[in-house]
Amino acid sequence: xxxxxxxxxxxxxxxxxxxxxxxxxxxxxxxxxxxxxxxxxxxxxxxxxxxxxxxxxxxxxxxxxxxxxxxxxxxxxxxxxxxxxxxxxxxxxxxxxxxxxxxxxxxxxxxxxxxxxxxxxxxxxxxxxxxxxxxxxxxxxxxxxxxxxxxxxxxxxxxxxxxxxxxxxxxxxxxxxxxxxxxxxxxxxxxxxxxxxxxxxxxxxxxxxxxxxxxxxxxxxxxxxxxxxxxxxxxxxxxxxxxxxxxxxxxxxxxxxxxxxxxxxxxxxxxxxxxxxxxxxxxxxxxxxxxxxxxxxxxxxxxxxxxxxxxxxxxxxxxxxxxxxxxxxxxxxxxxxxxxxxxxxxxxx
Amino acid sequence: xxxxxxxxxxxxxxxxxxxxxxxxxxxxxxxxxxxxxxxxxxxxxxxxxxxxxxxxxxxxxxxxxxxxxxxxxxxxxxxxxxxxxxxxxxxxxxxxxxxxxxxxxxxxxxxxxxxxxxxxxxxxxxxxxxxxxxxxxxxxxxxxxxxxxxxxxxxxxxxxxxxxxxxxxxxxxxxxxxxxxxxxxxxxxxxxxxxxxxxxxxxxxxxxxxxxxxxxxxxxxxxxxxxxxxxxxxxxxxxxxxxxxxxxxxxxxxxxxxxxxxxxxxxxxxxxxxxxxxxxxxxxxxxxxxxxxxxxxxxxxxxxxxxxxxxxxxxxxxxxxxxxxxxxxxxxxxxxxxxxxxxxxxxxx
Numbered sequence: 001x002x003x004x005x006x007x008x009x010x011x012x013x014x015x016x017x018x019x020x021x022x023x024x025x026x027x028x029x030x031x032x033x034x035x036x037x038x039x040x041x042x043x044x045x046x047x048x049x050x051x052x053x054x055x056x057x058x059x060x061x062x063x064x065x066x067x068x069x070x071x072x073x074x075x076x077x078x079x080x081x082x083x084x085x086x087x088x089x090x091x092x093x094x095x096x097x098x099x100x101x102x103x104x105x106x107x108x109x110x111x112x113x114x115x116x117x118x119x120x121x122x123x124x125x126x127x128x129x130x131x132x133x134x135x136x137x138x139x140x141x142x143x144x145x146x147x148x149x150x151x152x153x154x155x156x157x158x159x160x161x162x163x164x165x166x167x168x169x170x171x172x173x174x175x176x177x178x179x180x181x182x183x184x185x186x187x188x189x190x191x192x193x194x195x196x197x198x199x200x201x202x203x204x205x206x207x208x209x210x211x212x213x214x215x216x217x218x219x220x221x222x223x224x225x226x227x228x229x230x231x232x233x234x235x236x237x238x239x240x241x242x243x244x245x246x247x248x249x250x251x252x253x254x255x256x257x258x259x260x261x262x263x264x265x266x267x268x269x270x271x272x273x274x275x276x277x278x279x280x281x282x283x284x285x286x287x288x289x290x291x292x293x294x295x296x297x298x299x300x301x302x303x304x305x306x307x308x309x310x311x312x313x314x315x316x317x318x319x320x321x322x323x324x325x326x327x328x329x330x331x332x333x334x335x336x337x338x339x340x341x342x343x344x345x346x347x348x349x
Numbered sequence: 350x351x352x353x354x355x356x357x358x359x360x361x362x363x364x365x366x367x368x369x370x371x372x373x374x375x376x377x378x379x380x381x382x383x384x385x386x387x388x389x390x391x392x393x394x395x396x397x398x399x400x401x402x403x404x405x406x407x408x409x410x411x412x413x414x415x416x417x418x419x420x421x422x423x424x425x426x427x428x429x430x431x432x433x434x435x436x437x438x439x440x441x442x443x444x445x446x447x448x449x450x451x452x453x454x455x456x457x458x459x460x461x462x463x464x465x466x467x468x469x470x471x472x473x474x475x476x477x478x479x480x481x482x483x484x485x486x487x488x489x490x491x492x493x494x495x496x497x498x499x500x501x502x503x504x505x506x507x508x509x510x511x512x513x514x515x516x517x518x519x520x521x522x523x524x525x526x527x528x529x530x531x532x533x534x535x536x537x538x539x540x541x542x543x544x545x546x547x548x549x550x551x552x553x554x555x556x557x558x559x560x561x562x563x564x565x566x567x568x569x570x571x572x573x574x575x576x577x578x579x580x581x582x583x584x585x586x587x588x589x590x591x592x593x594x595x596x597x598x599x600x601x602x603x604x605x606x607x608x609x610x611x612x613x614x615x616x617x618x619x620x621x622x623x624x625x626x627x628x629x630x631x632x633x634x635x636x637x638x639x640x641x642x643x644x645x646x647x648x649x650x651x652x653x654x655x656x657x658x659x660x661x662x663x664x665x666x667x668x669x670x671x672x673x674x675x676x677x678x679x680x681x682x683x684x685x686x687x688x689x690x691x692x693x694x695x696x697x698x
Contacts, residue, residue: 026649152563183655186639186647188537188561194640194648202649210639210654212537214501214562214595218631218660221597246563248570252601282567290535290559291543293642298535299543300375300551305559306532311567 002162003054006061006116007033014068015112017061021048022158026199037066037078044085044092051159052091052233053122053266059083059095060115067108075103091268119161125266125324126163133169133264133322134176137227140260140319146180147173147226150216153187153244154196155231155264166229166264167197169322174206181207183225185216185246189289189307192244213246217253228254232265232321239315239330240277241265245308251317260319267323277312285309351511352403355410355465356382363417364461366410370397371507375548386415386427393434393441400508401440401582402471402615408432408444409464416457424452440617468510474615474673475512482518482613482671483525486576489609489668495529496522496575499565502536502593503545504580504613515578515613516546518671523555530556532574534565536593538638538656562595566602577603581614581670588664588679589626590614594657600666609668616672626661634658 004019017034023046024030032048034040040062043049049058059082066078083096095118103111137147149170156167163171173179182201187193194210201208211219219225228250234242241247241263254261274280287305292298299305315330353368366383372395373379381397383389389411392398398407411431415424432445444467452460486496498519505516512520522528531550536542543559550557560568568574577599583591590596590612603610623629636654641647648654664679 027646185563186537188535188563191647194652198648198652202652208653210636210648210652212562212594212639212656214534214537214598215655215657215660217598217601218594218657219655221660245561245567249563249566249598249602252566252605253598256601287559290561293540294645294647296643296645297376298540298642299547299559303543303547303551303559304557306564306568307561308564308567311564311570 001157003051003158004049004057004061004161005119006064006112015064017058017065019043019049019058020158022050022196023048025158026195034065036069037062037082040065041081041085051154052269053126053160053165054158055086056091056095057115057119057122057161059092060099060111060118063096063099063103064108064112064115067103067111094268122161123163126160126165126168128324129165129264129266129322130163130168130172132327133166133229133262134172134178136262136320136322136327137169137173137260141226144226146178148180148183148224149173150183150185150220150225150228150250151197152185152193152213152216152230152246152250154192154200156197156200158196158200159231164200165231165266166262167200169229169262169264170201170206171204174204179206181209183216183219184208184210185213185250186210187244187246188213191294213249216250217256220250220253220257220259223257225257225259227260227262229262229264232263232269233310234274234280235263235265235270235321236274236276236280237272238276239318239321239328240280241313241315241318241321242277242280242282242310243313245311248311248313251313255317261317263313263318263321265321265323267325270323277314280310280312282311283309350506352400352507353398353406353410353510354468355413355461364413366407366414368392368398368407369507371399371545372397374507375544383414385418386411386431389414390430390434400503402475402509403507404435405440405444406464406468406471406510408441409448409467412445412448412452413457413461413464416452416460471510472512475509475514475517477673478514478613478615478671479512479517479521481676482515482578482611483521483527485611485669485671485676486518486522486609490575493575495527497529497532497573498522499532499534499569499574499577499599500546501534501542501562501565501579501595501599503541503549505546505549507545507549508580513549514615515580515611516549518578518611518613519550519555520553523553528555530558532565532568533557533559534562534595534599535559536595537562538642540642541593562598565599566605569599569602569606569608572606574606574608576609576611578611578613581612581618582659583623583629584612584614584619584670585623585625585629586621587625588667588670588677589629590662590664590667590670591626591629591631591659592662594660597660597662597666600662604666610666612662612667612670614670614672616674619672626663629659629661631660632658
């Protein structure tokens with residue numbers, strides 16, 4: 001199954017986008033056929049498709065749809081609407097820009113080809129991360145035949161196309177017979193761990209346990225976890241990593257329990273223009289997500305709340321960063337250096 | 350307002366128990382008048398009254414109700430039902446035993462007198478903790494005119510009678526004009542922070558921000574919090590402290606941010622018969638609380654889950670333990686010593 005893909009034209013029926021409606025999960029697996037840019041913009045807006053890599057592919061395929069279905073004068077405004085469907089998602093804009101540049105240079109077929117190349121790059125990149133992450137874990141934990149690994153949020157196929165990043169490594173462990181079980185943090189406030197990661201692990205037949213986020217520290221201290229695997233939204237030049245809120249707490253608990261802490265993310269996540277975590281702006285998503293739990297009020301209706309969507313894990317707490325091109329090990333001395341710039345020669349690690 | 354109290358007899362109307370129905374909060378403040386032991390057992394069972402100190406008073410007042418209202422032959426079975434209403438709540442059994450011993454020794458009036466003494470002891474003990482905790486914070490943070498403090502779960506009046514333990518200290522800071530604001534962890538899975546502590550702070554007119562539990566580490570690292578204040582369910586002889594799941598993660602984050610971490614709990618919580626945290630049994634409350642909230646599923650219906658209700662914070666991470674009788678500072682060298690036994694002479698600290 002792919003989270004998002006292109007259904008080729010067949011006879012008189014033109015090609016279109018097909019994507020998993022993630023708002024229905026975990027209750028129901030339903031695929032949506034998207035025939036217009038407006039339908040795609042609506043699907044992105046209500047989070048039917050989410051996750052940085054998946055949004056990049058959605059943006060590129062959306063441009064292919066636009067140039068194929070719309071009169072010439074309507075294409076550019078439609079592309080602009082698509083690009084702005086989630087203003088903070090840089091991958092969406094990048095995907096749109098890539099396919100739109102191809103369309104303007106070489107026409108509709110080139111736009112579709114660019115979008116499909118982005119899709120294939122994502123699949124290949126996630127496979128590369130899975131291989132590197134799996135090999136790294138074998139090297140870090142040579143005596144462990146089967147591993148129990150802990151993760152947060154959803155970094156699986158649902159956030160990408162066919163395989164995930166951190167959850168892609170876990171999937172590889174599972175298919176290689178090396179996964180004992182996964183421990184999944186539910187990931188408040190939006191519960192991507194409970195809703196999506198638990199569903200993906202169940203679907204792949206992997207053993208797992210769901211926990212509330214605040215239980216991770218004692219589960220780690222209890223000694224039953226071999227490694228922590230997380231994704232990343234942005235990695236600064238010094239290795240400081242912004243990811244889903246709660247990641248930093250996991251890194252502290254992993255360090256206390258002496259458990260390896262791995263960040264798994266595509267190379268595009270590395271932002272050498274950002275010197276350190278102190279330069280990363282953290283979005284606050286407002287009080288409503290905290291005052292309710294899956295639509296049910298949980299606090300006084302007027303309760304003030306802080307809702308930082310991400311936190312920053314200092315490089316010193318990260319055992320290794322695994323991308324589709326390299327493995328970087330910031331190590332405990334990383335605080336003041338720039339491991340991401342210094343180690344470009346680690347490409348083949 | 351008292352969470353639980355005795356309404357004295359008036360004319361022909363016999364005395365009875367009045368308690369806040371905590372299942373209605375934060376939506377509605379409703380008091381229940383309890384005239385029979387069976388009604389009290391039902392209220393305890395559905396968590397209309399909760400919190401160790403409040404349950405102790407409930408048990409004692411329930412015995413007073415039993416000996417006042419029931420035919421002689423029915424009293425003892427009713428007392429036994431009451432004692433077993435929540436089998437793991439040691440305070441409930443202690444409260445029942447205290448009042449029942451008084452009843453058997455000296456009759457119904459003695460039972461009521463013993464229950465009211467327990468109520469008054471709780472109020473006085475919480476006042477003493479508030480005073481000691483407040484003074485300790487002034488000593489630890491002499492340069493801070495107003496404090497921002499972070500807490501978890503509900504350790505307020507709703508868990509006791511009139512004032513709380515950790516939240517009792519925060520209330521004292523507020524009434525003394527020394528509280529800038531409180532940061533409240535929502536406290537998954539049962540959300541006592543979001544439902545009860547937020548409500549109490551709002552009611553006392555204190556400024557606060559609600560956060561998801563996993564945001565605490567980055568809020569602490571951000572530098573805006575002066576101290577962390579938590580309660581305790583059991584304190585071992587060496588100072589290791591069992592408390593609501595998530596407490597240990599707060600202690601790790603507080604240590605990383607160099608923020609004082611205070612445990613506030615009555616002396617009855619100190620268990621010198623337990624040598625260290627390794628000897629404390631941690632209850633797992635089962636998967637249902639993690640998979641759903643108020644009947645709304647948040648995960649696959651068959652998702653396996655671990656649900657430890659408590660965790661253990663090592664004494665080395667605790668700046669000070671504040672009880673109604675003393676202040677103990679385990680300090681970083683606490684791991685192998687027994688500060689709770691060694692420092693009984695700190696009674697006047």
